Structures are given as C-alpha cells and as structure tokens.
Amino acid sequence: MASTEDKPAANKENTSSWKDSIYNPRTGEVLGRTASSWALILLFYLVFYCFLAGMFALTMWVMLLTLDDYVPRYRDRVPTPGLVIRPNSLDISFNKSDPPKYAQYVQHLETFLQRYNDSEQERNEECLAGEYFLQDDSDDMMKKACRFKRASLSLCSGLSDTNFGYHEGKPCVLLKLNRIIGLKPPGEPYINCTVKKDHPIQMHYFPSGGRIDKMYFPYYGKKAHATYAQPLVAVKLLLTKEDYNKELSVECRVEGSNLRNNDERDKFLGRVNFRVKVVE
Template identity: 30%
Template structure:
C-alpha cells in the first residue's frame, strides 16, 4: 500500500518537474521550449509580417478610395444595380417587432391603437420642417420653385410641408382619430433620374389607363398652364377592395411636380411626397391598397416593388 502511494507521489513530482522545466529550463536557458534568440526571431518575423499586411491593405484602400466620388456613384441609372425604374415607399412604417408587416391597423377614437402611426408620420415630417431652407457656404441652396427657377448646380427645389393643408397634419392626428387615415407616398431616390412626364392635356386620351386620366384631370388647370407631374394614384387592389376603400383625397395634389428631380445628392435635399387620405373606408375588414406612380419611364411591377407599393388598411 505504501509502495503504491510512493509511486503516485513520485509520478506527480515528475509531472510537476516536467511542467516547471517546460516553463523555464535553467540548463538550456529556454522559456516555453524556446531560447531568447528563437523568441526574438519569431517576434521580428511577425512585426515585419503585420507591417507588410497593414501596408497592403492601406494601398488597396487608397486605390479603392481614388475610384469613389463622395457626391455621386460611379455607376448610375442603367449601368447600376438600382436601374432606372424607381420604386414607391410609404409611411407610416410598422413597429420594429412587425417590421415585415404591411398592415396599418387601428381603432378609431382609441389613441393607444393609432399612436404609433401618428408618431411615425410626425417624426418623418418634422425632418422637413426643421430642414435648412437657406443653405450656407458651399452647401446646396433650396429654393421655392413656385416663384423661382434653378439657376445653379448647387440649387434644388425645396419641398414645403406647410402647403400640405390641414387634414394630414400632426395637429389633426393625420386623420387617424376620425378613422380617415393619411398615408404618405413617396418615390425612392435614384441618382440623376429624371421623369418623362405625360402631357396633362391628354386627360381624355382613351389609350391611357382610367386611373391615370382621372389624376391628370384633377391636376389640370388651364389658367395655370400645363404643369408637369409624376401622378400618384391609389385604389383597392381587388374588386372587393375597390368597393370598400372609399374616396381618396391627395395633398397637396395627386402628383409630384417634376421640378423636384433629378436627385443629385444635394445637401439638405428632401424627397417630395403626397399624402393619400382615405376619407371613408369600410370598417371591420382588411382592405388591400395599391398605389402607383405614373410617368412614361416608370414601369409597374408589384412583385418587384417597381413603380408601385402595396399595404393594407384595417379600421375597427
């Protein structure tokens, strides 16, 4: 019994001695199995290796940066992945926990159910109210294109939210408290894209879709001349939805003026939009809504989200 214990103790002493010797071997002057000279060579190798690696990436980054313009993409329009056909976006967006949802659901006269939708629209429109209209230094200069014309490359047309009227405002809860919700519709930005607008006098052209002709008729004012618009239309997606969606009003107009384009990454630029207000939608069911933008160079593909956008309304 004592012999077995002595053997175990002897084995443990050998293991301890072996590990201690590995950490520092006084006879060979080695630390962790290597001499000071060997450790020095490894250190010098990795210093040189990482210096060369850092220099390589610095050169690659410099070459990469030399091909990029901070103001405009290298590939534009048809040469880019984005292409030349803009999509449509809408607000309000759903909460983060339902980010993939396209359903706008609330209960009339119940603030808790529509508070998120109102807050999201308020946050988005406040960015327009707080934007700088005058510009400074080398920044782009927003101007009122109703009264002036763009005369320099650093100018663009200012989108004034004060002209949207009083229905689709945060003071009016964007119509949600009354069951008349406002939905903001805007074009997605494509650098240097210009709309090829329809002639507004063609509102009686039978070859054009009826919804487009109606929008053109609503914007045409002979006394103001032939204003050019990217027309915006919204309607129920299916026959049953068209029966239940009810009348729709647009603010400030059922279209976006063409002078807001092209977008060229100007400082302080804000995308123009329209509010679609659903003034008398049916309650207690889900209504599928499809909105479209109309110009000669806008094609519609709902599945690819080109030229149109889809969402649902449900008012209880």
C-alpha cells in the same frame, strides 16, 4: 523481467523528460527554442504583420483618392426607386374612437412633416413646374433645391386637421420615392392606389392627381443637395361604415412613367402594399 527497483527510475526519467520539453535547464530552451530563436521568430512576425498593415493602409488610401464626396463613382445598381409609406408601418390598425390607438400614427406624420414647414422650405427655390431642375457643375458643388411646402398636401398636411383624418376613420398616408442620384423619370409620373375588395373605395390625392412634378428631379446627392426634400403624395382613404372592422389591402404604384412597378422579385420597386383596418 524488470525488477521493481527499475520502476521508480523509469518514472523519474519520464517526469524529467516532460519537464524538459517545457524548460530545459541544461540548454536554456523554452518549449524547444532558445531565447535568441524566440526573439528571431517574434521579430519576423512583427515585421510581417507590419508589412501587411502597411499594404492594407496604402490600398485604402489609394481607393479613397478615387472617391468623390459629392457623386458616387458607380450608380448602376438601382435604376428604379422604391416607394415608401408614412406612417412607417405596413399594417395600420386603430380604433377611430380611441385617440391613444392612433396617436402613434399622427405623431409619426407630424414629426416627418416638420422639414416641410414654411420656415424650412423658404430656404429653397421657387421652381418652374413641369421641368427638370438641372444645375450645371461648378466649383461650388452645393446644389439648390425646389420648395415643397406641406400646405400642398391640403387635408393631409396636418395644418387644418391635426389628426390627419384618423379621428374620423378616413386616414391619410404619405408616399414618397426613394432618392436616386441623377434620376430623371420621363413622362408625367403619378401615384395610383387600389384596394383589393369587391367595390372600390374613394380616395383623394394631394397634390391633385397624385402627381410627382419633374422640378424635383434630378437629385444630386445628400451632401450636395443638403436642403433637398423629396416630393410627397398624400392619399386620403375615404372609408365608410361598411369598410370598418375589415382588413383592407391597399396597393400603390408609380404610374405614367417608365419606372418599373411590377417586378415580382422586389415588391417595393415602384410600388408598396399595406393593410388598413379601422375599428369603430
């Protein structure tokens, strides 16, 4: 049996051993390593991580050499464009007698159509309708764009009716296809909208028939086609009193071409669904 005199000595040894594991004054070690050992291991990791950083930078540099500022290297991900609605809402609800309720939609449409003003579109070309506007590759990669003036949207242009029909309960919506470089849709593409209800709702399309002219294709990319403005189709919903205070489900599709519009995995591929509710 150990005497009580041995206990203080044992405690002292344990304390000394614990301190020595952090710093040993006899050998000069810190955390079990001498200063030269720490210097070597830090030098190793410095060289190692500098090598990794250099390899990463070299890989990125080589990859960037293969890219083209004007044309993406791979263009096979989205063969069919999506259909987009403006104003930017899939749930359009307002009181036609209360201007502040529909002011956000009117303002959004007006802002969106600014780039279609004559002052902007005069910079573009007057193209031949019904034909693709093909442009040969040249040293100058900048491409010309065809004019699309907002006046072609007639009653939905915001020029003759600055409220886009919202004040009379006959709202306008604008539709456009997403941009895809090199897309040349065959046939005569046009937009067709239907309302899911017992009796049909009359609609007016601008341009006539909701047509999307071929002269706005192909698209050559954001940098090459800097002044390009996507063609629009305006749909004016001619709602009547019996349509008010009801939530109407509207579906618009791209028809007349081979562009896909019935893919159940993507509800926005070649089509768009939105709701409209007008309150008296």
